[in-house]
Amino acid sequence: MPVSGTAIFSGTNRLNMPWLLASGHVAHATALRMARGYVYTSAMAAIVLATLNARYVHASLGLRYLLANLGVLQAQARIAEFVLGTRPVDVAEALLKHTPRIVGFGVYIWNVEDTTRVIAMLKQLAPQVVVVVGGPEVSHEVGEQRICGLADYVITGPGDVSFAKLCAQVLAGRNPLQRVVAGEQVPLQGLALPYSLYSDEDIATRFLYVEASRGCPFKCEFCLSSLDKTAWPFDLERFLAQMQSLFERGARHFRFVDRTFNLNARASLRILEFFLDRMDERLFVHFELIPDQLPERLKEAIARFPAGCLHFEIGIQTFNPVVQALISRRQDDARAELNFAWLREQSQALIHADLIAGLPGEDLASFASGFDRLYAMRPHEIQVGILKRLRGTPIARHTGAFRMRYNPDPPYNVLATDRIGFADMQRITRFARYWEMVGNAGRFRRTLPVLLGEQAADPADDTVPGVAAFEQFMRFSDWLFETTKKTHEIALERLYDAVLRFLVEERGIARDAALGPVLADYEASGAKGRLSFMKTGMVVGGARSRRPAAQHRSHVRQARHEKA
Numbered sequence: 001m002p003v004s005g006t007a008i009f010s011g012t013n014r015l016n017m018p019w020l021l022a023s024g025h026v027a028h029a030t031a032l033r034m035a036r037g038y039v040y041t042s043a044m045a046a047i048v049l050a051t052l053n054a055r056y057v058h059a060s061l062g063l064r065y066l067l068a069n070l071g072v073l074q075a076q077a078r079i080a081e082f083v084l085g086t087r088p089v090d091v092a093e094a095l096l097k098h099t100p101r102i103v104g105f106g107v108y109i110w111n112v113e114d115t116t117r118v119i120a121m122l123k124q125l126a127p128q129v130v131v132v133v134g135g136p137e138v139s140h141e142v143g144e145q146r147i148c149g150l151a152d153y154v155i156t157g158p159g160d161v162s163f164a165k166l167c168a169q170v171l172a173g174r175n176p177l178q179r180v181v182a183g184e185q186v187p188l189q190g191l192a193l194p195y196s197l198y199s200d201e202d203i204a205t206r207f208l209y210v211e212a213s214r215g216c217p218f219k220c221e222f223c224l225s226s227l228d229k230t231a232w233p234f235d236l237e238r239f240l241a242q243m244q245s246l247f248e249r250g251a252r253h254f255r256f257v258d259r260t261f262n263l264n265a266r267a268s269l270r271i272l273e274f275f276l277d278r279m280d281e282r283l284f285v286h287f288e289l290i291p292d293q294l295p296e297r298l299k300e301a302i303a304r305f306p307a308g309c310l311h312f313e314i315g316i317q318t319f320n321p322v323v324q325a326l327i328s329r330r331q332d333d334a335r336a337e338l339n340f341a342w343l344r345e346q347s348q349a350l351i352h353a354d355l356i357a358g359l360p361g362e363d364l365a366s367f368a369s370g371f372d373r374l375y376a377m378r379p380h381e382i383q384v385g386i387l388k389r390l391r392g393t394p395i396a397r398h399t400g401a402f403r404m405r406y407n408p409d410p411p412y413n414v415l416a417t418d419r420i421g422f423a424d425m426q427r428i429t430r431f432a433r434y435w436e437m438v439g440n441a442g443r444f445r446r447t448l449p450v451l452l453g454e455q456a457a458d459p460a461d462d463t464v465p466g467v468a469a470f471e472q473f474m475r476f477s478d479w480l481f482e483t484t485k486k487t488h489e490i491a492l493e494r495l496y497d498a499v500l501r502f503l504v505e506e507r508g509i510a511r512d513a514a515l516g517p518v519l520a521d522y523e524a525s526g527a528k529g530r531l532s533f534m535k536t537g538m539v540v541g542g543a544r545s546r547r548p549a550a551q552h553r554s555h556v557r558q559a560r561h562e563k564a
């Protein structure tokens with residue numbers, strides 16, 4: 001069998017070969033294995049690093065760090081990434097094919113349940129395999145989690161060097177007695193950078209997560225990063241040299257995981273300039289920003305990026321000052337508004353803004369006014385997140401005082417508070433989902449202002465209802481759920497039909513006027529199906545619809561209006 005760079009010998013002989021296990025003896029061991037004729041396969045590995053990513057496009061940076069820092073053990077290790085939704089039994093089968101001695105799992109809120117099932121099966125099928133778990137989900141409340149009980153070892157916090165040390169001990173037959181190990185936080189300069197471990201396939205097909213700094217100096221209580229003492233930078237030139245190699249290998253999609261990219265303006269500027277110097281039409285770079293810090297020199301660099309290249313995720317979370325104080329979030333809202341205005345007017349960056357519903361002290365009216373204020377700032381996307389009680393986060397201190405009721409299972413979303421009952425929390429949850437489909441997806445660019453009552457459907461009509469965006473969309477959201485009983489798997493055609501029907505039947509907009517923006521958006525979406533009223537010649541609600549030709553004219557008129 002061919003021997004690859006990470007080829008490993010058969011696990012059946014593994015336990016009889018302690019010489020292989022000591023650090024520094026890999027080359028010698030390889031020679032011996034060859035000489036003795038052991039069976040090789042590139043699929044086999046003494047150490048397997050596994051995780052279930054949220055989707056295929058999300059490559060795991062954490063596991064690549066662990067592999068990069070395995071030192072001489074790296075040659076015996078490989079990464080096995082799976083996608084959420086893969087059956088745990090299939091994951092277990094795939095892992096056992098490597099005949100591993102150690103399996104390390106990267107555990108996160110999105111995969112903890114399935115990973116627990118995988119480990120439970122592994123422990124039945126191959127109890128001799130040493131299971132190590134690490135990652136943010138198992139770094140806190142260790143004693144309360146089934147997964148931590150099933151695993152042989154739990155490494156909390158950073159795993160970069162602690163995993164390597166544990167593996168060396170286990171492979172040397174010296175299993176440590178202590179099951180829970182506090183991951184060592186070593187100076188970042190001491191870490192091997194993992195970027196060469198992105199394969200050509202990763203570069204061609206996945207988001208490349210990269211990290212110029214770790215940690216966050218802020219203390220927002222809902223966030224795990226609030227437990228960090230500060231932010232630590234990687235050596236910038238060393239980091240950029242890695243970005244250069246990725247770039248030369250064809251990488252164009254970079255996603256920075258830095259908690260607050262604009263914390264250190266000098267470093268941020270250097271990074272922006274790095275990408276400006278390498279600009280091409282495929283480049284896409286994502287950063288997370290804090291909203292109230294945008295110094296002039298950063299703005300100048302941002303303004304030089306062409307459309308579609310920069311993607312900024314900006315957390316607002318809440319505009320309510322009482323809530324901000326309760327959750328220890330410092331934010332200058334007025335500065336944030338000015339920065340948004342500048343970004344929208346002077347830059348071509350795509351702005352994705354986050355709000356959180358269900359925070360302690362926030363009621364529905366306060367959340368609604370926060371949404372309206374954010375909507376008025378015109379980000380391209382608004383993500384309405386429902387508060388989650390992440391393990392280890394200080395938000396838990398408000399549970400009693402604000403009668404916060406959380407889902408006990410992942411994702412630990414808040415179900416009710418003293419100010420937002422369960423029924424309203426469900427309404428907001430559906431609002432968030434439908435907003436994703438209608439407000440964010442970009443498929444309702446012309447219809448959304450009509451749906452939100454900002455713009456009349458008929459360009460000639462200058463009377464628009466004076467109701468705010470949140471309330472308008474909540475009306476639609478309540479109606480859509482009542483009508484479909486679904487929040488997922490709503491086919492695109494059905495969604496367009498539903499929006500049209502809502503505008504006509506519920507909002508009383510003249511059918512002809514409502515058709516214009518809906519049809520224009522449908523055509524622009526590139527969908528190839530036919531809306532139900534196009535098929536039947538009937539508009540929903542029983543009235544006769546226009547003929548397709550007339551619909552087309554209406555679409556053209558609408559488009560003309562937009563151009564004017």
Ligand code: B12
Nearest residue numbers: 053054058062104105106108109110134135137158159224
């Ligand atoms: C990329 C990312 C995602 C991606 C998914 C990535 C993937 N692989 O699938 C997307 C965008 C989909 C996502 C979504 C969500 N995410 Co997210 N995400 C991140 C982010 C920004 C980067 C992760 C990363 O690469 N970090 C860099 C690496 C080096 O750090 P690391 O992964 O923590 O790994 C280190 C240690 O944890 C440990 N380690 C990791 N694996 C292992 C394995 C072993 C064996 C050992 C020993 C150690 C170990 O060692 C590593 C090196 O030090 C982090 C924030 C951050 N900056 O870390 C949040 C973060 C992981 N996400 C978080 C959350 C809450 C979410 C959401 C629930 C947000 C939401 N919508 O409300 C969703 C859930 C998605 C779902 N489908 O349910 C939380 C995780 C909380 C938790 N307990 O898991 C984080 C930490 C953000 C935060 N500060 O609160 N996310």
Ligand code: SF4
Nearest residue numbers: 216218220223225259
């Ligand atoms: S929400 Fe953002 S600013 Fe606040 S602690 Fe988390 S990463 Fe830092």
